[in-house]
Amino acid sequence: MTTDYQQAREALGVRLRELRMSAPDGRLTGTRLARLLGWPQPKISKLENGRQTATPEDLRAWADATGQPDAYGELLARLRGFESHIRSWRRQLSGGHQPVQQTIAAEYERSAIVHGFESATVPGILQTADYARHVFDRYTELRRSPQDTEAAVRARLKRQEFLYDAHRRFEILIGETALRSLICPPSVLAAQLDRLSGLIGMDTVRLGIVPFTAPLKIPPTGGFWVHDERLVMVEVWHAELWIDDADSIALYLRTWRTLRESAVFGPEAQHLIGHARRALNGV
Structure with missing residues (x-):
């Protein structure tokens, strides 16, 4: 069963992908972004698909590398939402x-x-x-x-x-x-x-x-x-x-x-x- 926490992490990943695809200087590939950040390419994929939780430093670097530093505040707010994992009874009690x-x-x-x-x-x-x-x-x-x-x-x-x-x-x-x-x-x-x-x-x-x-x-x-x-x-x-x-x-x-x-x-x-x-x- 997918938890509400995991759904929130996946939603953050979708937003990260949007920023990569809408970079002001043109769409960035995952490989190109990884090179800019000095990260292994699999990290890009894991973050965008909600398989890894970003750190505040990751989010700052992502916003800067995609040419959209003003997005950092929004990304950080999403991450802070993970600190309270809301596990709805409807979802938990489905089984x-x-x-x-x-x-x-x-x-x-x-x-x-x-x-x-x-x-x-x-x-x-x-x-x-x-x-x-x-x-x-x-x-x-x-x-x-x-x-x-x-x-x-x-x-x-x-x-x-x-x-x-x-x-x-x-x-x-x-x-x-x-x-x-x-x-x-x-x-x-x-x-x-x-x-x-x-x-x-x-x-x-x-x-x-x-x-x-x-x-x-x-x-x-x-x-x-x-x-x-x-x-x-x-x-x-x-x-x-x-x-x-x-x-x-x-x-x-x-x-x-x-x-x-x-x-x-x-x-x-x-x-x-x-x-x-x-x-x-x-x-």
């Missing part, structure tokens, strides 16, 4: 939820430390099978995606094996709203809360709960997940953003650490989960 879960699992496998925040739902990495099943069913209906709930649930639970890997660490914050949101039947949520309680005290997982009554330095918005210091994943309604520029990653880590100041851990988190669990007895 169902299972492939998406497998793609996310691959990123967890590459990560030693994961910082995550979810304000209104229990994170997938911590979900029970029944809770995950209700989440997938609801999103399948909303996004009109292929129905592969059971395969998606199995893939999500498979990912949870990373929680028990002594070489990894998960720093996870959850808003108290997630403990009480009935996106599933009360009995399913009760079992999910029991699951969260059981995770407190694990040496690979540090689970914090941000209470309703906690003073907040910043208002919590949507969830995000920081993998080491190389990638941030942010889910919005139409897409999943994969952000890999250093400044943005640093911003999300600062955001996570600011939210952590409002969270409670250990026995206090256990108390909040238990309070939400007891409240379900009357539902």
Whole structure:
């Protein structure tokens, strides 16, 4: 499946080809341009066909060599767009939820430390099978995606094996709203809360709960997940953003650490989960 990132890279290649073909002194062949730039000819082909990502220096050289230096700003803006990889749900879910879960699992496998925040739902990495099943069913209906709930649930639970890997660490914050949101039947949520309680005290997982009554330095918005210091994943309604520029990653880590100041851990988190669990007895 072609990613939105790859499509953007191919679109940049088309624009580079246009500049080569419309040089003010006449159309340049790929071979001629390579000689002007001192590059191997295959590099021209790779850039124009979206098989290699240009550097800012490449773009500056290309604009100058084709006699159109003013095009550099436009080319650089296109390149900067790669820093936020927008992976539309429509495109990702064309084959169902299972492939998406497998793609996310691959990123967890590459990560030693994961910082995550979810304000209104229990994170997938911590979900029970029944809770995950209700989440997938609801999103399948909303996004009109292929129905592969059971395969998606199995893939999500498979990912949870990373929680028990002594070489990894998960720093996870959850808003108290997630403990009480009935996106599933009360009995399913009760079992999910029991699951969260059981995770407190694990040496690979540090689970914090941000209470309703906690003073907040910043208002919590949507969830995000920081993998080491190389990638941030942010889910919005139409897409999943994969952000890999250093400044943005640093911003999300600062955001996570600011939210952590409002969270409670250990026995206090256990108390909040238990309070939400007891409240379900009357539902």
